[in-house]
Amino acid sequence: MSTEAIVMMVVAMLVIWGGLALAITSLVRHGAVEDRSENLRRDL
Amino acid sequence: MSTTAEGAAGQADVERRRGGFSSRRVFILAAIGSAVGLGNIWRFPYVAYENGGGAFLLPYLVALLTAGIPFLLLDYAIGHRHRGSAPLSFARLRRGTEGLGWWQVAICFVIAVYYAAVLAWALRYTLFSLDEAWGANPEAFFFGEFLQAGDVAVTADVVPGVLVPLAIVWLAVLVVMALGVQRGIGVTSLVFIPVLVVAFLVLVVQALLLDGATDGLDALFTPDWSALTEASVWAAAFGQIFFSLSIGFGIMITYASYVGRREDMVGSGLVVGFSNSSFELLAGIGVFAALGFMAQAGGVTVDEVADGGIGLAFIAFPTIISEAPAGALLGVLFFGSLVIAGITSLISVIEVVISAVRDKFDTSRLTATLAVGVPAAVLSLVLFSTTSGIYVLDVVDHFVNQYGILVVALVSMLVVAWAVRALPRLGEHLNVHGRPRVGTGWRVLVGVVAPLALALVLVFGLLDDLEASYGDYPTWLLLVFGWLMVVGLPVVGFLLARMPWRTSTHLDGPPPGSDPAPALQPASDQTSGTRPATATDEGGSR
Numbered sequence: 112m113s114t115e116a117i118v119m120m121v122v123a124m125l126v127i128w129g130g131l132a133l134a135i136t137s138l139v140r141h142g143a144v145e146d147r148s149e150n151l152r153r154d155l
Numbered sequence: 156m157s158t159t160a161e162g163a164a165g166q167a168d169v170e171r172r173r174g175g176f177s178s179r180r181v182f183i184l185a186a187i188g189s190a191v192g193l194g195n196i197w198r199f200p201y202v203a204y205e206n207g208g209g210a211f212l213l214p215y216l217v218a219l220l221t222a223g224i225p226f227l228l229l230d231y232a233i234g235h236r237h238r239g240s241a242p243l244s245f246a247r248l249r250r251g252t253e254g255l256g257w258w259q260v261a262i263c264f265v266i267a268v269y270y271a272a273v274l275a276w277a278l279r280y281t282l283f284s285l286d287e288a289w290g291a292n293p294e295a296f297f298f299g300e301f302l303q304a305g306d307v308a309v310t311a312d313v314v315p316g317v318l319v320p321l322a323i324v325w326l327a328v329l330v331v332m333a334l335g336v337q338r339g340i341g342v343t344s345l346v347f348i349p350v351l352v353v354a355f356l357v358l359v360v361q362a363l364l365l366d367g368a369t370d371g372l373d374a375l376f377t378p379d380w381s382a383l384t385e386a387s388v389w390a391a392a393f394g395q396i397f398f399s400l401s402i403g404f405g406i407m408i409t410y411a412s413y414v415g416r417r418e419d420m421v422g423s424g425l426v427v428g429f430s431n432s433s434f435e436l437l438a439g440i441g442v443f444a445a446l447g448f449m450a451q452a453g454g455v456t457v458d459e460v461a462d463g464g465i466g467l468a469f470i471a472f473p474t475i476i477s478e479a480p481a482g483a484l485l486g487v488l489f490f491g492s493l494v495i496a497g498i499t500s501l502i503s504v505i506e507v508v509i510s511a512v513r514d515k516f517d518t519s520r521l522t523a524t525l526a527v528g529v530p531a532a533v534l535s536l537v538l539f540s541t542t543s544g545i546y547v548l549d550v551v552d553h554f555v556n557q558y559g560i561l562v563v564a565l566v567s568m569l570v571v572a573w574a575v576r577a578l579p580r581l582g583e584h585l586n587v588h589g590r591p592r593v594g595t596g597w598r599v600l601v602g603v604v605a606p607l608a609l610a611l612v613l614v615f616g617l618l619d620d621l622e623a624s625y626g627d628y629p630t631w632l633l634l635v636f637g638w639l640m641v642v643g644l645p646v647v648g649f650l651l652a653r654m655p656w657r658t659s660t661h662l663d664g665p666p667p668g669s670d671p672a673p674a675l676q677p678a679s680d681q682t683s684g685t686r687p688a689t690a691t692d693e694g695g696s697r
Contacts, residue, residue: 112369116376119209120440123376126216127436131429138422141590142179 169666170238173513174336174520175413181337182414183423183430185344188499189401189410190431191351193273193468196493199395199435200442201463204375206391207382214383214392215432222608223396224428225600226564228593229571230402231420232581234411236665240510241405242652244412246662249575255567256511258648259405262559263507265640267531269548270501271328272539273465275321276301277493280469284476284486293473303542307629310543318540324498325532331502332509333524336413340502351495352434358488359437362444365479371447374457375439390615393608398556400431401500403564405507412510416668421589442467445485449475465549468493505531517657546628547636553625554637557616559644565609572602 112120176182203211237244242256279301283289289296298304303314331339362368382388401407411420443457449471450457462471472489476482505527512523538547571577578598586592624633656662 112373113377115378116209116373119212119378120372120376123209123212123436126212127429127432131426131433134422134425134429137590138419138426141419141422 167668173413175415176341177337179414179418179423181341181345182410182418183426184348185340185499185503186407186410186423186427187430188344188348189406189503190399190427191434192401192496192500193493194399195431195435196438196442196496197464197467199399200375200439201461201467202391202395203439204443204461206388207379208374209376209378210380210382211388211392214389215395218389218392218396218608219428219432221600222393222605223400223402224424225597226397226402226568226605227400227407227428228421228424228585228597229568229581229601230407231411231424232585233571234408235414235416235418235420236581236584238412238666240412240514241408241507242511243514243660244408246656247664247666248571248577250663252570252575254645254649254652255563255570256405256648257651258563258645259567260508260511260651261644261647262404262555262563263406263504264527264531265551265555265559265644267501267505267508268535269539269551270497270504271324271535272317272321272544272548274324274494274497274501275317276469277490277497278320278324279316280473281487281490281494283473284490285483287473287477287482287486289473289477293477294470296473297469298545302545304545305542307546307632308543309547310541312542313540314542314544317544318536321536321540322532325528325535328498328501328505329524329528329532332505332528333521335520340506343502344499347495347499351492354488354495355434355437355441355492358485358492359441359444361481361485361488362441362448365444365448367447367451368444369447370451371443371445371457372440374447374461375443386611387615390612394612397561397564397609397612399435400428401503403567404560406503409507409510410503417588419589421585421591421593445475445479446471448479452478514660515654515656517659546632549626550628550632550636551640554641557613557620558641561609561613561616562641563645565606565613568601568606568609572598572606578602
């Protein structure tokens with residue numbers, strides 16, 4: 112494989128699969144914050 | 156009980172009867188199951204290879220972020236806020252737009268009818284892989300012995316080898332649909348999507364271990380930067396994103412209507428969008444590694460063996476399976492993945508129709524499944540289990556994608572953005588529980604960038620069809636199963652929209668409780684029951 116092809120493959124993996132990992136992390140974290148907010152609201 | 160509370164209780168009862176996904180995880184898996192279909196496996200790798208290789212990544216990502224995901228969020232907002240199938244959601248958005256929903260339903264019905272046939276082929280080929288039934292000439296086997304394709308004409312000569320697996324596919328789909336949203340669609344997605352990912356990962360690893368795999372990857376990823384100056388390459392990227400994400404023809408509107416009111420639709424949309432692209436990248440690696448092996452084994456360049464669509468799946472892959480070590484395993488994994496990816500997509504397509512029928516006629520799940528599924532199955536068996544099935548399928552597929560999905564998506568987007576001017580309130584709905592927040596940027600992307608991109612894709616397709624008639628088929632075939640069909644779909648859609656709704660159906664505005672209060676508000680607001688400014692009811696029950 113040429114260097115150019117390897118670089119593009121790695122970039123594609125980092126951007127797309129990295130984007131997926133970030134999206135999942137963000138959704139899980141925001142879900143957790145929403146749950147805490149909901150509990151707080153119930154306490155009020 | 157106040158009128159609002161009564162309305163909310165009534166709506167809760169309606170939603171219980173409609174059914175819904177039990178959790179966000181189930182919804183996300185179902186949405187991924189819908190988006191990840193045959194196109195991810197057999198379309199993306201070839202489109203990327205043909206349009207700049209590694210350089211295609213740039214327009215592809217631009218298309219995903221500026222049009223694909225914003226449009227996906229628009230579908231989610233329409234369905235999640237209005238809590239209905241595509242026709243009901245559009246009727247609640249603005250009564251006069253209901254026809255757009257039925258147009259989408261009509262398109263989904265047509266897609267379901269022919270998509271099942273491809274699944275039947277893949278199902279049969281999963282078994283063929285075990286003993287490499289195609290012999291030394293996979294192309295002759297596919298068109299001759301398997302499909303028994305004759306002259307280009309519509310015939311009634313049944314091919315039992317297609318009829319039986321097609322009947323099995325429809326039976327399986329009808330059982331899943333009859334079981335309901337959670338027990339049918341949800342459970343199928345929960346089981347099938349992890350199985351699909353594992354099966355495809357094993358396939359990719361096996362393909363990467365083949366001799367010549369790196370030649371295939373080299374061909375796929377070597378960038379041709381000059382391609383970025385060509386408008387057709389950008390059109391191909393936007394087209395791939397639109398076709399792949401299942402957006403603009405009712406699926407995501409329907410699925411979003413089955414999600415709990417407090418779910419983060421923006422975050423879910425990002426996960427679905429990137430999951431779909433992640434699978435496409437995985438498919439690209441697996442397919443081109445295998446094509447690299449095929450090229451090396453045949454002593455030719457990858458360019459000479461690279462193909463997409465039916466040619467890749469039913470001609471190139473059988474050749475690879477015959478030549479590769481442990482080819483039977485490779486075949487079962489490849490065709491099994493096609494079946495699984497296809498069946499979760501087919502389920503989502505047919506659900507658009509079933510959901511619309513249920514909302515309009517207030518029927519039971521089983522009645523709607525039979526009312527939709529039996530005619531679809533019969534039509535599918537009549538048209539596509541005959542010796543002329545392949546020709547009709549090819550024409551219908553091309554026209555319904557190019558002039559059905561694209562046009563209805565473009566018209567819907569323009570109507571929602573510019574005629575109804577609903578983007579501000581739909582954006583506010585997404586922001587109630589969604590993160591990251593959508594704002595002016597999203598409205599510009601959905602109202603301007605995405606329609607322009609869709610128009611670009613449409614124009615390039617039209618120019619191709621005007622330059623040379625599609626597939627060199629006879630004019631009558633293109634007229635009947637192509638142009639007349641795509642012109643007939645909106646006509647059917649707007650005729651269906653003239654049927655009256657039941658008097659108990661809430662129209663003209665989101666049902667009560669569709670714009671829930673933000674998760675955390677000042678205590679005074681909660682105690683006084685003040686609703687946020689977004690919670691405007693544009694109408695009432697009729």
